[in-house]
Amino acid sequence: MKYFYQYEDNKDLNLQELLIESFDNILITDCKARIVLLSKSMVKALRLEGVDLSGKTVHDLILSGYYTKSTALECMKLGKQCSGIVHVTGKGNEKDTAVFSTSTPIFDDKGMLRYVITNSRNEAALEFYARELEAEKLNSAKYQDVSKYLSKLAGSSGEVVANSAAMQKVIRLCSLIAKSDSVVLITGESGVGKEVVARYIHDHSPRKDEVFVPVNCGAIPSDLVESELFGYTKGAFTGANPNGSAGLFELAHKGTIFLDEIGELPLPMQSKLLRVIETGEIRRLGDTKYRKVDARIVAATNRNLEEMVKKGEFREDLFYRLNVIPLLISPLRDRKEDIIPLAYMFLNRFNRKFGLDKRMSKKSLDNLLDYSWPGNIREMRNVIERYVIITPGDEIDITFEETMKSSQTRISMESGESGEPVTVPLKYAMDDFERKYIEAALRDCNGSIAKAAEVLGIHRTHLYKKLKKQD
Ligand SMILES: Nc1ncnc2c1ncn2[C@@H]1O[C@H](COP(=O)(O)OP(=O)(O)OP(=O)(O)O)[C@@H](O)[C@H]1O
Structure with a gap:
């Protein structure tokens, strides 16, 4: 990964000048905590205007009472990135304030600490983010530490990562869409977050306190789709509940029904769904009467419905009824x-889940960015979970060419073949293998579930279930 471009045209670029003018507060200290550089914004934030800092260290500033704790000193002590709230003492009549700082160590080739770079944001900026986060419910890991701190302040926690312009546009659109009851059709490759977006719409709609019912149309055997969706009456078919049962549409009354993999719905069911959309009524299997249901419909598919319409596999009239508000979610490779x-969100999630404190190496970040993510965010989630579990040390090192090979090797090593102790529980080792195998099949089949299921020798519905189980 290159971090500097157009070198020939910018040979005279003076980085010090740029750093001094930075909007974010920047402080660079050397390995003895001596001040090397401050941005103008940092001088202002720490109220150091007019103070002679020559030869001064961070210890001196704390002893003189300019601020309370130093993330730079913590970072030097621990040799890793540290974040925290720093209280700044007000001068004269000024009030005390706080900044949120993150200090990052910079090492030389031999691993010796050379500098610590500290970035911070002022309280006013934090409050601004709190409002933005509250409004947008975005979870940008660029300010992940800030957002963690803010979520405590504001009592909000964003689960949808939308740092790219493309996803921010989707989220903005969802906030608008949420206000209406129109049908939404979400398209995008498998694992891009269609269900996440559907939930976001529900959570921001007036129906948010009612139920959200996700239905994977591809995972229901075709002879059961009707009874699952619309319910059935007493004795409608053998093996059914003798008292009859409500279907998923009735369950979703007043809430939202999410019809995932809508392209898998058998043609006769497509006509019935069209009728439900047009009349707002369902009829239980075996029943004569229609019942009103008020469920908002959000549908999704990773298939090209227009192509399916041309081939006669999907009803044209239903397609137009569903496509009232189309929402396309780009593949992860197009929104780097x-x-x-996302990687940090999953890392934090799995660290919490397994009570660990793993970090990602710098190389991992480059590799994550370079990878093409055929399985999109679901694949990313699995990759991070796998590395968190199988990495013995504190730092995980994600490499893709070797993904299959390396983790298989580790698992076989850990299974005792090379005399290494077994550290991975059997369940994880087996799940891990299955996931990798499915991911490899999906990769080979360019993300097509139907083809991958064929290669794996299992039914498509079975593969859908396995993919969903991984979430
Ligand atoms: N923007 C996002 N922020 C956080 N997590 C996400 C985001 N998008 C997807 N995920 C996570 O990725 C996984 C897959 O997402 P999801 O099930 O929504 O994908 P999908 O497009 O509906 O997949 P499929 O086509 O297979 O049904 C889930 O674990 C989900 O929580």
Whole structure:
């Protein structure tokens, strides 16, 4: 990964000048905590205007009472990135304030600490983000530490990562869409986050306190789709509940029904769904009467419905009824700005889940950015979970060419073949193998579930279930 471009045209670029003018507060200290550089914004934030800082260290500033704690000193001590709230003492009549700082160590080739770079944001900026986060419910890992702090302040926690312009546009659109009751059709490759977006719409709609019912149309055997969706009456078919049962549409009354993999709906069911959309009524299997249901419909598919219409596999009239508000979610490879924030979100999630504190190596971040993510965010989630579980040390090192090979090797090593102790529980080792195998099949089949299921020798519905189980 290159970090500097157009070198020939910018040979005279003076980085010090740029750093001094930075909007974010920047402080660079050397390995003895001596001040090397401050941005103008940092001088202002720490109220150091007019103070002679020559030869001064961070210890001196704390002893003189300019601020309370130093993330730079913590970072030097621990040799890793540290974040925290720093209280700044007000001068004269000024009030005390706070900044949120993150200090990052910079090492030389031999691993010796050379500098610490500290970035911080002022309280006013934090409050601004709190409002933005509250409004947008975005979770940008660029400000992940800030957002964690803010979510405590504001009592909000964003689960949808939308750092890229493309995802921010989707989220903005969803906030608008949420206000209406129109049918939404979400399209995009498998694992891009269609269900996440559907939930976002529900959570921001007036129906948010009612139920959200996700239905994977591809995972229901075709002879059961009707009874699952619309319910059935007493004795409608053998093996059914003798008292009859409500279907998923009735369950979703007043809430939202999410019809995932809508392209898998058998043609006769497509006509019935069209009728439900047009009349707002369902009829239980075996029943004569129609019942009103008020469920908002959000549908999704990773298939090209227009192509299916042309081939006669999907009803044209239903397609137009569903496509009132089309929402396309781009594949992860086309919105690289989301990769690192997502990776950190999953890393934090799995660290919490397994009570660990793993970090990602710098190389991992480059590799994550370079990878093409055929399985999109679901694949990313699995990759991070796998590495968190199988990495013995604190730092995980994600490499893709070797993904299959390396983790298989580790698992076989850990299974005792090379005399290494077994550290991975059997369940994880087996799940891990299955996931990797499915991911490889999907990769080979360019993300097509139907083809991958064929290669794996299992039914498509079975593969859908396995993919969903991984979430
Ligand atoms: N923007 C996002 N922020 C956070 N997590 C996400 C985001 N998008 C997807 N995920 C996570 O990725 C996984 C897959 O997402 P989801 O099930 O929504 O994908 P999908 O497009 O509906 O997949 P499929 O086509 O297979 O039904 C889930 O674990 C989900 O939580």
